[in-house]
């Protein structure tokens with residue numbers, strides 16, 4: 001019996017299999033119920049007591065060896081299988097699926113292009129801000145409701161660390177170390193503590209505009225915005241300015257454009273008014289100029305702020321804001337040929 005075990009030990013030392021089927025056959029040959037090892041086990045009962053120890057140890061050695069070898073072969077096959085998956089040499093080289101640009105990036109880029117042609121440069125600021133740049137320097141009263149917990153994300157135990165709720169904070173960031181003339185646009189992400197739905201999200205994107213110089217008037221603002229609307233939505237587009245209120249502009253207005261969907265005749269999208277709101281704007285409040293180190297007796301300025309999602313919704317007729325942040329390829333692929 002000892003000889004047979006030794007012979008088997010030699011045999012399993014050089015065990016090899018070409019494929020998974022051969023490996024399975026080996027497993028059955030040695031390890032199954034009717035396999036070689038079980039057969040030896042059955043015979044083991046008849047081994048005399050004085051040999052039991054020696055033969056028992058040899059049998060254990062054999063069993064461990066077989067298990068080890070089969071495991072090694074199995075792992076080798078698995079590794080091979082994986083590397084075959086990684087490099088599929090039979091695959092054709094073309095066509096290669098190209099990624100698509102995100103609709104919000106496309107629209108932000110287009111907005112930047114339009115204002116760049118009108119002489120605006122890009123300014124940037126942090127998304128994690130302090131109260132001064134988001135609110136106080138922008139002439140928000142101490143008790144203004146926008147500071148309320150419901151709108152602003154605060155960092156726990158750090159009342160002066162907030163996520164900016166609008167890109168107007170970048171106005172202040174620019175003014176604090178630049179003297180006029182200033183002509184910038186500030187694209188960026190903003191955060192508000194809103195319940196997420198098809199029409200609201202806890203973060204979205206804005207593009208802020210700021211122009212400060214001598215003799216800047218509301219007429220200048222209106223002309224720049226009209227030009228923007230025509231370039232963005234087509235030469236036929238009309239604009240309408242409605243009086244509004246913002247703490248940092250005086251006078252303030254909200255701008256509507258003639259509805260792109262019905263052409264102004266009235267539809268469900270424009271709630272049958274023929275107009276849709278796209279941005280807020282106004283003349284920079286002298287208090288804001290002063291708070292940021294600019295002499296309001298010499299300079300005047302205008303500012304505007306628009307939502308990139310809103311403009312994208314209009315331009316591409318996207319009706320659910322959540323689509324912008326879900327990374328749904330079927331949605332994103334629709335923008336492949338947009339530019």
Ligand code: PHE
Pocket residue numbers: 165166167168208209246249280281282303304305306
């Ligand atoms: N910051 C305003 C908002 O988030 C938009 C705005 C910007 C209005 C600049 C006027 C001037 O709603």
